[in-house]
Amino acid sequence: MAIPLAISATDLTKSYRGQQVLCGIDLNVPVGSVFALLGPNGAGKTTTVRILATLTKPSSGTAQVAGHDIINDLRGVRRSISVTGQYAALDDLQTGAENLRMIGRLAGLSTEQSRQRATELLAQFDLTDAADRRVETWSGGMRRRLDIAASLVVQPLVVFLDEPTTGLDPRSRLALWEVIAGLANAGITIFLTTQYLEEADRLADCVALIDGGRIVAEGTPAELKRRVGNSRLDLDLVSDDAFMSAIDRLGARATYSDRAALSISVPTDGSASHVRALLDEIDPGHYLLRQFTVHTATLDDVFLSLTGHVGGQPETEHTNV
Amino acid sequence: MSEIAMTTAQPSQAGLPRDTLVMSARCLRLSARTLDALLTSLLLPVLLMLLFVYLFGGAIQTGTEYVTYVVPGVLLLCAGFGAATTAVSVSSDMNSGIIDRFRAMDISGTALLAGHVAASLVRNAISTALVLGLAFLIGFRPSAGLADWLLAIGILLLFVLAMSWLSAAIGLLAGSAEAANGFTFLVMFLPYPSSAFVPIETMPSWLQGFARHQPVTPMIETIRGALLGTPIGNNAWLSVAWCAAIIAVSVAIAAVVFQRRTA
Numbered sequence: 339m340a341i342p343l344a345i346s347a348t349d350l351t352k353s354y355r356g357q358q359v360l361c362g363i364d365l366n367v368p369v370g371s372v373f374a375l376l377g378p379n380g381a382g383k384t385t386t387v388r389i390l391a392t393l394t395k396p397s398s399g400t401a402q403v404a405g406h407d408i409i410n411d412l413r414g415v416r417r418s419i420s421v422t423g424q425y426a427a428l429d430d431l432q433t434g435a436e437n438l439r440m441i442g443r444l445a446g447l448s449t450e451q452s453r454q455r456a457t458e459l460l461a462q463f464d465l466t467d468a469a470d471r472r473v474e475t476w477s478g479g480m481r482r483r484l485d486i487a488a489s490l491v492v493q494p495l496v497v498f499l500d501e502p503t504t505g506l507d508p509r510s511r512l513a514l515w516e517v518i519a520g521l522a523n524a525g526i527t528i529f530l531t532t533q534y535l536e537e538a539d540r541l542a543d544c545v546a547l548i549d550g551g552r553i554v555a556e557g558t559p560a561e562l563k564r565r566v567g568n569s570r571l572d573l574d575l576v577s578d579d580a581f582m583s584a585i586d587r588l589g590a591r592a593t594y595s596d597r598a599a600l601s602i603s604v605p606t607d608g609s610a611s612h613v614r615a616l617l618d619e620i621d622p623g624h625y626l627l628r629q630f631t632v633h634t635a636t637l638d639d640v641f642l643s644l645t646g647h648v649g650g651q652p653e654t655e656h657t658n659v
Numbered sequence: 660m661s662e663i664a665m666t667t668a669q670p671s672q673a674g675l676p677r678d679t680l681v682m683s684a685r686c687l688r689l690s691a692r693t694l695d696a697l698l699t700s701l702l703l704p705v706l707l708m709l710l711f712v713y714l715f716g717g718a719i720q721t722g723t724e725y726v727t728y729v730v731p732g733v734l735l736l737c738a739g740f741g742a743a744t745t746a747v748s749v750s751s752d753m754n755s756g757i758i759d760r761f762r763a764m765d766i767s768g769t770a771l772l773a774g775h776v777a778a779s780l781v782r783n784a785i786s787t788a789l790v791l792g793l794a795f796l797i798g799f800r801p802s803a804g805l806a807d808w809l810l811a812i813g814i815l816l817l818f819v820l821a822m823s824w825l826s827a828a829i830g831l832l833a834g835s836a837e838a839a840n841g842f843t844f845l846v847m848f849l850p851y852p853s854s855a856f857v858p859i860e861t862m863p864s865w866l867q868g869f870a871r872h873q874p875v876t877p878m879i880e881t882i883r884g885a886l887l888g889t890p891i892g893n894n895a896w897l898s899v900a901w902c903a904a905i906i907a908v909s910v911a912i913a914a915v916v917f918q919r920r921t922a
Contacts, residue, residue, distance in 0.1 A: 425755075
């Protein structure tokens with residue numbers, strides 16, 4: 339035993355009405371780290387969080403959260419965690435302050451302590467101005483912040499954040515990233531799920547890629563990116579024939595191809611000599627290729643090369659060579 | 660955003676009474692802010708009272724002033740309706756994200772439902788006071804002493820408690836708030852085939868059996884007896900027995916269903 343684990347799961351499975359949504363998940367999350375479960379819709383992210391947070395029972399498998407068994411010691415787990423789901427778990431008809439005070443009282447704080455803690459949290463999350471307005475009048479970003487604030491009324495050992503930024507505008511997303519980074523700095527173990535590769539890249543110490551109820555890869559963002567090469571060469575072919583011939587030459591090295599768009603992606607180390615060699619190999623006669631671009635590899639590429647389909651985030655940076 | 664400071668406040672041990680109290684305050688606040696439901700639960704009793712007394716009252720012969728005859732029935736009808744709306748609030752809670760937060764905080768289902776029931780009791784106390792006030796205005800003159808009033812109010816309270824727990828259980832069972840809403844209509848109709856609005860003897864014989872033995876009738880008779888001095892017989896005990904049975908079954912169902920709905 340080297341590093342103490344905040345979460346460890348062994349061979350978790352879950353079936354709903356005969357349909358298997360988790361097919362044997364193993365996870366180890368060290369204390370104080372930020373762990374991201376990254377995957378597309380329907381991959382099993384929410385189910386995993388619900389099982390670890392004792393909101394759903396697994397069909398088989400075991401897990402410990404903060405040292406407590408999720409099946410035999412439900413209470414122990416619940417005392418150590420907080421959960422923020424995809425939908426803000428607060429009362430729309432109560433004000434922000436009322437919601438936080440209620441959570442404080444339910445968590446066992448006195449009326450006075452609850453009032454104090456609510457005021458503190460509202461200030462820390464930049465919500466003081468809206469504190470006495472009903473939550474129904476708040477923006478999506480404000481609600482998510484309040485939701486996370488509600489998770490911190492008493493200090494949890496492990497915070498679960500299920501798609502904390504889904505559906506938010508870019509500015510609110512950035513604000514929320516700061517909040518999450520702040521939690522990590524405070525030493526709380528964070529288990530977050532996301533469809534956004536950029537989000538996992540930015541926040542997590544360790545990322546697990548989940549697809550079809552299975553973990554398909556796991557490692558630090560840097561390790562994962564190394565698996566597909568530091569960069570990626572995108573090719574634009576002139577015709578269908580050109581496309582087919584390039585595919586023939588590349589074989590399994592092509593991590594992505596789209597026949598209709600006549601485009602192919604190949605991993606590269608990004609050096610001029612390697613890119614030149616690749617281009618010469620694919621197109622020795624210099625007439626098959628319309629255009630090429632080199633990108634710094636993103637988790638997108640990892641996802642693509644491992645699962646054959648894209649995660650959530652559209653491409654952003656393009657570096658023309 | 661400033662640095663996130665962690666709390667130093669030490670939570671005390673969790674407790675069912677405290678959780679119930681917090682939940683009751685929450686449900687009351689939500690009730691007070693659900694304007695449409697609030698208006699319905701306050702206006703409907705008033706309208707029903709006026710409807711019975713002025714619209715039907717002239718045609719119905721009960722041997723006494725109709726307003727005097729009908730007030731216990733209207734009180735019960737309104738209390739039943741008011742209590743039944745608990746099904747809708749429980750059901751919308753169950754379908755919202757907050758239920759997961761409560762569960763992850765290890766709040767018991769009993770505390771959550773008891774909060775809804777407590778809010779229902781308060782709502783109904785207000786609408787009952789409103790109906791009674793109106794009844795006095797339009798000529799209701801009961802001949803009751805303090806003990807009679809206590810009996811009548813006690814039975815009414817017990818009825819609201821029983822119907823609220825039943826509604827809470829139905830709210831858990833219903834898949835959606837709309838389905839739960841259907842239940843409130845069912846409860847609205849239960850007092851009609853009873854002695855609430857017309858004497859049972861005036862009903863067709865096949866209905867009389869049901870009307871005599873359904874739970875609303877002994878309660879009506881008890882309240883009427885207490886307020887107007889008609890004979891009560893064993894109706895008070897029957898009412899208590901009915902309510903106790905409904906509460907026991909509902910609480911048991913609620914406990915089981917809450918576990919299953921949230922497992």
